[in-house]
Amino acid sequence: MIKAPTIKDIAKRLNISISTVSRALRNASEVNPETRQAVLKLAEEINYQPNQLALSLLHKQTHSIGVIVPNLDYVLSMMVKGIDEVALEAGYTVMVCQSNESYGREIVNTRRLMESLVDGFIISISSETKLVDHFKKIQDQKKPIVIFDRLPTDLAAPKIRLDNEDGGFQATQHLIEQGYKRIAVLAGPDTLDISNKRVDGYLKALKHNNMRVQKDLIIHCDFDQDYAYFATKELLGMKKRPDAIFTISDRMAIGAMLAIKEKGLQMPNDIGLVGFNNEPVTKLLTPAISSVDQPAFEIGKAAAKVFIEMMNSDIDMTSREIVLKPKLFIRESSQRLLHTVVK
Amino acid sequence: MIKAPTIKDIAKRLNISISTVSRALRNASEVNPETRQAVLKLAEEINYQPNQLALSLLHKQTHSIGVIVPNLDYVLSMMVKGIDEVALEAGYTVMVCQSNESYGREIVNTRRLMESLVDGFIISISSETKLVDHFKKIQDQKKPIVIFDRLPTDLAAPKIRLDNEDGGFQATQHLIEQGYKRIAVLAGPDTLDISNKRVDGYLKALKHNNMRVQKDLIIHCDFDQDYAYFATKELLGMKKRPDAIFTISDRMAIGAMLAIKEKGLQMPNDIGLVGFNNEPVTKLLTPAISSVDQPAFEIGKAAAKVFIEMMNSDIDMTSREIVLKPKLFIRESSQRLLHTVVK
DNA sequence: TTGTATGCGTTATCAT
DNA sequence: ATGATAACGCATACAA
Numbered sequence: 001m002i003k004a005p006t007i008k009d010i011a012k013r014l015n016i017s018i019s020t021v022s023r024a025l026r027n028a029s030e031v032n033p034e035t036r037q038a039v040l041k042l043a044e045e046i047n048y049q050p051n052q053l054a055l056s057l058l059h060k061q062t063h064s065i066g067v068i069v070p071n072l073d074y075v076l077s078m079m080v081k082g083i084d085e086v087a088l089e090a091g092y093t094v095m096v097c098q099s100n101e102s103y104g105r106e107i108v109n110t111r112r113l114m115e116s117l118v119d120g121f122i123i124s125i126s127s128e129t130k131l132v133d134h135f136k137k138i139q140d141q142k143k144p145i146v147i148f149d150r151l152p153t154d155l156a157a158p159k160i161r162l163d164n165e166d167g168g169f170q171a172t173q174h175l176i177e178q179g180y181k182r183i184a185v186l187a188g189p190d191t192l193d194i195s196n197k198r199v200d201g202y203l204k205a206l207k208h209n210n211m212r213v214q215k216d217l218i219i220h221c222d223f224d225q226d227y228a229y230f231a232t233k234e235l236l237g238m239k240k241r242p243d244a245i246f247t248i249s250d251r252m253a254i255g256a257m258l259a260i261k262e263k264g265l266q267m268p269n270d271i272g273l274v275g276f277n278n279e280p281v282t283k284l285l286t287p288a289i290s291s292v293d294q295p296a297f298e299i300g301k302a303a304a305k306v307f308i309e310m311m312n313s314d315i316d317m318t319s320r321e322i323v324l325k326p327k328l329f330i331r332e333s334s335q336r337l338l339h340t341v342v343k
Numbered sequence: 344m345i346k347a348p349t350i351k352d353i354a355k356r357l358n359i360s361i362s363t364v365s366r367a368l369r370n371a372s373e374v375n376p377e378t379r380q381a382v383l384k385l386a387e388e389i390n391y392q393p394n395q396l397a398l399s400l401l402h403k404q405t406h407s408i409g410v411i412v413p414n415l416d417y418v419l420s421m422m423v424k425g426i427d428e429v430a431l432e433a434g435y436t437v438m439v440c441q442s443n444e445s446y447g448r449e450i451v452n453t454r455r456l457m458e459s460l461v462d463g464f465i466i467s468i469s470s471e472t473k474l475v476d477h478f479k480k481i482q483d484q485k486k487p488i489v490i491f492d493r494l495p496t497d498l499a500a501p502k503i504r505l506d507n508e509d510g511g512f513q514a515t516q517h518l519i520e521q522g523y524k525r526i527a528v529l530a531g532p533d534t535l536d537i538s539n540k541r542v543d544g545y546l547k548a549l550k551h552n553n554m555r556v557q558k559d560l561i562i563h564c565d566f567d568q569d570y571a572y573f574a575t576k577e578l579l580g581m582k583k584r585p586d587a588i589f590t591i592s593d594r595m596a597i598g599a600m601l602a603i604k605e606k607g608l609q610m611p612n613d614i615g616l617v618g619f620n621n622e623p624v625t626k627l628l629t630p631a632i633s634s635v636d637q638p639a640f641e642i643g644k645a646a647a648k649v650f651i652e653m654m655n656s657d658i659d660m661t662s663r664e665i666v667l668k669p670k671l672f673i674r675e676s677s678q679r680l681l682h683t684v685v686k
Numbered sequence: 687t688t689g690t691a692t693g694c695g696t697t698a699t700c701a702t
Numbered sequence: 703a704t705g706a707t708a709a710c711g712c713a714t715a716c717a718a
Contacts, residue, residue, distance in 0.1 A: 007696070008695075023703095050695085051400075057711070058710050095437075365714085366688090366713090402712095403694075
């Protein structure tokens, strides 16, 4: 390992002081033009790169953001892309760590990022995470945290999220308008707010239409496709089976779809199906699956913008909450009326 | 911003020297047990965290790896997961940056990561990248680079990759065995080795079966689904249209599939289709698409392992090349014989 | 057992 | 216009 050249090396070879070199390099204050030229030339020659570690130590800033996400599925990777976009623009480098939906892993990631380098965090929590002490420790060190997508309870930090309740409402309302009467919902883990909010929207839609809520049509399970498959099999085995299913992710919708096909039921006539996330795959399946689209890229961008703002100002933003609207894309799996009922 | 506590603070409050504090904290050498207890207690109390920046500056190591990928699609995000797994285990933090298939962006990412923090790089190049000067600069600074997935020409670095030629061969050989006679290939950008190698495999299979190569059945286009769609439309408009298509990604296979369906052709009878990557979606489509699976997670793990090895030893590994084997998954889109011909 | 001094690479302050 | 020096937080060789 040959040591990278430093200003000291330049100073030595040019027989001038390191302060002069430093100044010449940064075009600061008064430096003899000839001296500067010489410095610049030599720097170029030996491929001098300032040591950012030293600078960071000096300025107590690394210009990097730690992003912790539970996974890198379609939606989250779009969100990360959004974060990346804005961060890069603002001169920040993004470090992405996956918690793999594990609380322990999330703690490790947090510590590693925290210990070392980042100026702050943009976080979407794992499905296992209930306690947020590891995040509070970050804040104890006065580093900013922005929360996006999945919200923990009990953390004073700006939040950027989808209007999940509205998403659940739109999906359910649509199914109701299509004449479905017994609508089941495959919800995710009940530890997650995105899960619960979408169910809230579902409940709200039922209420809005004076429909009765049936507890046994609300299934909490993992986000996993397989879980959804088995849960759907159960649902379809009921004496009075549901005639529509709203799943809070497209992965789950696919699991449900497999179970439905296996049972020999036709979508949308025998049963309706609406997913969530609007993954590209929904368009490609037969039948194409209706799905609630979320502006993932925009959510990521918004999160990064708030982060940058926090870094650049001292005003308290912990109560800031930005809510973006979802949009339902109606496809074959749920459209059994040619003309949607307009109310 | 309240300043984070340092050993200096501890030393001051305990009226001892910072070196003693330092030693007590790290259980190093001889320290009076009482002194140590006091230090540990206070450190705990004020939530002391060592400043890794200072340590990094001292040791010239950050224990972080810069990973640059063109995007975070299914395969690459699996690979990154593999890298993450091994890196975490070895005490490294992974910084992921996306180049978005842009040469310029890749340079920026490289510089940012390089300038600041990482001990080395694990890289898959963008489709635009032809020159690798920005990578050579890294090596000039004696930081290790491991290349995975997509290989640049002209860079002396260990490489972990799929046997792409074998993948292309398997796919084509299978189509031939199914009796397809005019097999087209939708190749990716001809700047990418993964693209060219898969085509090489295609050519090899044709030759192996004494079939004639037809230049106009080899189409180079973007990895994009839309490009594949239009390219397929062209192919199907030919006087003597192909009776099978091998696409070097599943995204492209989907584009091809849409064009095929639009034309009213049936898979696998009228036309066969084989994709690449074995994305989960291939199983779900109608018909399910045959696809060449790559051990993405394993490739990522292997890349990280080599990286760690490079960090821990001085032996030259630049000529090391690890090649993992793909595996064809045969599904409806290409299987028109009930029993595969065994040769 | 503990303290002092130096260095990691850089910038900023104060002299010269 | 330029140089010397302190400081950032820590580890360590050396001195006591």
